[in-house]
Amino acid sequence: MSGDLRLESVGFRYPHRDRDALDEVTLGVAPAHLLAVVGPSGSGKSTLLRVVAGLLRPDRGEVRLGDRSLLEVAPERRGISMMFQKPLLFPHLDVLDNVAFADRAAGVPRARARAAARGYLDVVHLADLARSRPRELSGGQEQRVALARALAAHPQVLLLDEPFSALDPELRATMHALLEEVRAAFAPTTVMVTHDLAEAAMADTIAVLDEGRVVQHADIDALYRRPASITVARLLGGFSELAGTPVEGGYDCHLGFVPAPAPRAGEPTVVLVRQEALQVVDEHGPHAAASGLVVGSTRAGTRQVAKVELDAAAGAGPTASVLVELPPGVAPPVGHRVGVRVTGTLVHVPKPSADLESRADVDRSGEGAVDGALVRDRQ
């Protein structure tokens, strides 16, 4: 049921726009794999899906399914199903006829199509709602029917355009579990656009899109440990950006010396530090690599993150702020002075060539970027 999907140097620009919505996009999804596409609003995520679906024709490049080019193939003949953000159930049909729609469009007699549709409704655990009208369903039920309907089209590729974004967190978790079940049962090649990084973590690989370009395509672990650029780091969130000066064996920054395998002599850079890699300690204690003032804090569930403005440091320029994830029960108040310690491995210097936009940002502030290096424990 699954196919190998490839996009090669795809470019697309909407009429009357002054920049490309997709620019030299090259991506591959192995059969039965799930690719998540993330990126800020307007980065071209939905456009990418519509190009793959055939709803938009690219200005250049190639879209292939297996060894077959899809460019001249009509959307309904591509073997691709798409789930939109809205369930888009056909209001004049009952649930069973909605799921049977693809078979009916293919010329299957109604009784046979409806019989087959019952099997797909079983998969999404909605067999008892077969005779219901779409208006009688809840939002989650509608999306489950939409998923069953998409599967009933026997797609080689399943495209999901933020299909769960409008659901509440509990329903979304249910839908994620259901999607895993469906992948195990039908193994479609899947491309999912999402804003939710937790949702993206379900994927085998994640492609980060920014201004129509793929700025990184990696698995979730690589993405968090080695963001290819400052743009990617900002999109993922939880990173602090610190100006670094190359010294022998590493960089000097507000957190002190950070070792790196091959620092570029003479070129300042930006060091990215994950919030989980930092710890709040006593300002005057032996482990404090730097000290500063707590200027804010945010809470997400049981996790709390403090924003600490570090003191100016010799060789590292004026003050800089870092995000520090706090352990349960530790909550220094705003205005309190604390020490900051680097405890983990999640410190990274992105490659300069990976993100021209970010380099431009850095250059404007008088800094630069140098070759990437994943920094190990600096204890």
Add this chain to the structure above:
Amino acid sequence: MNARRAALGQVVAAVPLAVWFAMPLVPIVLWAVAARWSWPAALPQRWGLTGWREAGAAGLPSAMARSTLLGLAVACLATPLGAMAGRALGWRLTRHSGAASLVLLAPIAIPPFAVATGLDTLVLRARLPGSLAVVLVLSVLALPYTTYILRAAYTATDPDLELQARMLGAAPRYVLRSVTIPVLRPALVTAAAMAFLVGWSDYVVTLVLGGGRLVTAPMLLASSASGTGNEPLVAAISVASILPLLAVVAGGVLVRRGRQGRRPAAARCRHEW
């Protein structure tokens, strides 16, 4: 209790509405079955079907048939054209919706007699058959109504619904037949009924462009009314002229009620979370 009160409220609201529509019709219905009705009698002094016999002799059946055909032809032309224009405007497929609306409204913004007279000259020059010219011009006059009814329906319908159908393997023709038309059915019926009524009840365009050779029910009515003052004849033609309109309205109401009983209208296509 609340349901009964609501039903009672509906009846109370319906009574003045029924009186409003029925009041002008009562005298002509009475005249149509009267043989003699002199002032100041409240009801006819003698009943009879003289008016209907005279209307038959004056060519009412063939005039009715011509009016029906004219109404159907206008509905068949103006409804799909209105659907196309409504789709472009409702889904903002054109960047010039203001200009398009102006063009569509122009025929009903200008007095029809002036339009008909001006077009008559063009039609004569173009050597178009009169009846064809009548159908075309009446279709243009019906277009604003069909467009605006269908524009509202398209606006209330998610454009992605058609794309979703294609992503399920449906070819464009199947999408039209199995998704677009069923979803827009109430609006299509209403638009077609409006276009039919424009064609059915027209007098000016038919008179000018038809050159007097295309005798429809409104033309027969007008010529009878301006003639000898034979009220039973005029009343019979008037009543006959109303019947198809009532049938269209009743049909439209039945279609809408049937649809509402089974499922929500097209506007429901916008899903709520």
